[in-house]
Amino acid sequence: MIVLQAGILLFVGVVGTAVVFTRNPLNQVIGLTFYGLLMALMFFIFQAPDVAFSQIVIGAVVLPLMVLLTLAKLKVKEQSRK
Amino acid sequence: MNHRARTALFLVGGLGLLCFYVWGLHGLPGFGHYPGPYGDLINSLTVFERHATDAVTAVNFDYRGFDTLGEEFILFASVMGANLLLRKQKDDREEDPPLDQAEDRVVPPTSDAVRVTGLALVLPIVVFGLYTISHGQLTPGGGFQGGVILASMPLIIYLCGDYKSFDHVTSHVLSEITEALGAGGYAIAGLISIMFGLNYLTNFIPLGQTGDVLSSGTILLISVLTGLEVAGGLVVLMISFFRQSLVYRKTDEESRGPR
Amino acid sequence: MSQAAGEFLRMLPFLVAAWLFVVGLYGIVTSRHLVHLIMCLVVVQTSTYLLLLGVGYKIGAAAPIFADIPVGTPAVDPVTHALMLTDIVVEATVMALLLALAIQAEERAGSVDPEQLRIMRG
Numbered sequence: 001m002i003v004l005q006a007g008i009l010l011f012v013g014v015v016g017t018a019v020v021f022t023r024n025p026l027n028q029v030i031g032l033t034f035y036g037l038l039m040a041l042m043f044f045i046f047q048a049p050d051v052a053f054s055q056i057v058i059g060a061v062v063l064p065l066m067v068l069l070t071l072a073k074l075k076v077k078e079q080s081r082k
Numbered sequence: 083m084n085h086r087a088r089t090a091l092f093l094v095g096g097l098g099l100l101c102f103y104v105w106g107l108h109g110l111p112g113f114g115h116y117p118g119p120y121g122d123l124i125n126s127l128t129v130f131e132r133h134a135t136d137a138v139t140a141v142n143f144d145y146r147g148f149d150t151l152g153e154e155f156i157l158f159a160s161v162m163g164a165n166l167l168l169r170k171q172k173d174d175r176e177e178d179p180p181l182d183q184a185e186d187r188v189v190p191p192t193s194d195a196v197r198v199t200g201l202a203l204v205l206p207i208v209v210f211g212l213y214t215i216s217h218g219q220l221t222p223g224g225g226f227q228g229g230v231i232l233a234s235m236p237l238i239i240y241l242c243g244d245y246k247s248f249d250h251v252t253s254h255v256l257s258e259i260t261e262a263l264g265a266g267g268y269a270i271a272g273l274i275s276i277m278f279g280l281n282y283l284t285n286f287i288p289l290g291q292t293g294d295v296l297s298s299g300t301i302l303l304i305s306v307l308t309g310l311e312v313a314g315g316l317v318v319l320m321i322s323f324f325r326q327s328l329v330y331r332k333t334d335e336e337s338r339g340p341r
Numbered sequence: 342m343s344q345a346a347g348e349f350l351r352m353l354p355f356l357v358a359a360w361l362f363v364v365g366l367y368g369i370v371t372s373r374h375l376v377h378l379i380m381c382l383v384v385v386q387t388s389t390y391l392l393l394l395g396v397g398y399k400i401g402a403a404a405p406i407f408a409d410i411p412v413g414t415p416a417v418d419p420v421t422h423a424l425m426l427t428d429i430v431v432e433a434t435v436m437a438l439l440l441a442l443a444i445q446a447e448e449r450a451g452s453v454d455p456e457q458l459r460i461m462r463g
Contacts, residue, residue: 006353012391013357016384020368025376032380039387046394047404047417049222050138053214054429057230062316062433063383065237069323070376070440074447081451085371085456092370096363103359104352112351114400121397121418125405128419129412137405137419138426146423153427160434167441220408226430293408312430319437326444 008042025071033064133289134219134298142224143304147283150304151268154311158265161315168322192243200242207235215309219298225305229312236317245324257317264311271303354395361388375443375453379436386432390425397421 015035022028036059043052111117124145125137134140142150215228240248272283280286283300290297361384368381397418403410405419443453450458 002350006350009353009357009391013360016361016387017364020364020381020384023373023377025374025380028377028380032383035384035387039390043394046398047402048394048422048425049404049406050136050224050227051390051394051422051425051429053222053227054230054426057227057234058429058433061234061237062230063436065320066323066433066437066440067376067380069326070444073326073444074376074453077447089371092367096367099366100359100363103362104356107352107355107359110355110396113354113395114351114398116397116399116418118418120420121405121416124419125407125416126412129407135406135408137407137416138422141419141423142426146420150423150427153431156431157434160431160438164434164437164441167438167445222404222406224426226426230430315434319434322441323437 005045008038008045012038012042025067029064029067029071032067033060036060036063129292132219132285132298132301133292134301135292136219136221136223138222139218139224139305140298140301143218143301143308144285144298147272147300147304150308151272151283154265154268154308157312157315158261161261161319164319165322168326196242200238203238203242204235207231207238211235211309211313215305216295216302218305219301220293220295225308226312228305229309230316232309232313233316233320236320240324248324252317252321254318254321257314257321259314260310261314261318264307264309264314267307268304268311271300271307275300354391354398358388358391358395361385361391373454373456375446375455376440378455379439379443382439383432383436386428390428393421393425 012035015031015038019028019031019035022031036055039059040052040055043049043055124141128134128137128140132140132144134144211228211232211234213228214223214231215225218224218228236248236252239251275284275286276282278286285299287299287303289299296302365381365385365388368384369378372378372381397420399415399417402415402417405416405422407416446458447453452458
């Protein structure tokens with residue numbers, strides 16, 4: 001159990017760093033969704049089912065949706081400006 | 083100050099912050115050796131005092147109910163702010179629609195399998211959302227999670243259909259009314275306690291039997307109201323974002339989806 | 342040797358939380374795109390969830406739901422879970438507000454790069 005917890009903590013640290021260092025926003029959204037689901041798994045391992053529930057629903061549904069819609073809007077504006 | 087200088091300055095400052103942060107965290111009791119009395123106290127008292135088996139929901143809506151009222155209004159204000167920022171303004175430039183760069187390419191319609199799956203998922207999502215809201219005091223769940231699950235139903239309709247069906251299903255006015263009812267209802271539920279002569283947000287409904295759905299007094303009521311508020315707020319947010327980003331194009335015979 | 346390993350395990354969630362905090366801040370400071378900045382802010386927020394999680398955990402304890410376990414069994418702290426739960430939902434809406442601000446900033450200043458937003462037009 002302690003090995004599982006230590007392993008997932010290190011994995012979360014590595015994926016978080018990777019999310020920050022991805023410069024292109026479109027690629028970063030995919031990374032952020034994976035990161036959200038990984039955080040939900042971590043919450044399950046640490047005996048927090050309520051919080052995991054919340055994190056899955058928000059981090060994999062609402063947040064990527066809004067970011068993708070914002071990126072679409074910005075691209076539309078950029079194209080119409082050209 | 084150019085980019086490089088700023089990065090170098092941050093690296094120095096960031097390293098210092100990391101060192102001080104870790105030094106401060108060293109003073110905490112170690113991971114896994116939880117010392118404090120409050121967690122154990124609440125765990126032993128929740129089932130007897132509130133007849134609720136989910137300690138987290140009981141803490142959220144009863145023991146720290148006033149805190150959650152504040153957080154809910156943060157949610158309300160943020161949705162209102164985003165809605166305000168994304169409205170159509172008077173001096174908004176009427177942009178030409180983006181150039182169709184591939185006019186001879188037909189957008190393939192969504193396949194039937196996807197549409198049937200979306201349709202089949204609508205009812206389970208709504209039922210699951212209502213189950214999560216109403217069983218918040220018994221199993222993991224509650225108003226916040228169930229509200230977001232309910233709000234993902236129009237989203238599935240958009241993903242598996244097109245914007246037109248999303249527009250049919252949702253109504254801006256109804257979502258705003260739901261959200262306002264949820265937020266205001268929570269504040270008023272506290273005022274009803276005052277009418278009974280108790281403190282604000284104290285329990286005034288008979289507690290019922292542990293393990294029933296209709297138990298735990300005001301926790302169920304507040305959970306339902308919070309679920310309404312979160313669901314309404316997220317649908318309003320989705321509608322504002324969709325209206326902004328999607329250019330809706332109609333051809334002569336039929337209207338296609340957004341581009 | 343095992344003393345050092347024990348010390349490391351004792352501090353591991355807090356170390357990861359501190360690292361994520363500083364890395365997220367680095368992303369914010371050196372960002373070139375407003376939406377990239379907002380997603381780095383999400384990473385900073387997740388570091389606070391990790392800190393709260395680490396504070397409330399008890400080794401060998403169960404989740405604080407007493408629907409199927411008797412009341413006396415050791416369980417983790419529910420107060421930190423309640424704080425994390427509302428925090429996650431509020432995070433989503435505050436991100437929505439920031440994204441709306443980013444759209445408006447692009448419209449007013451013409452660029453999405455924070456370095457070129459510095460000049461305020463009167």
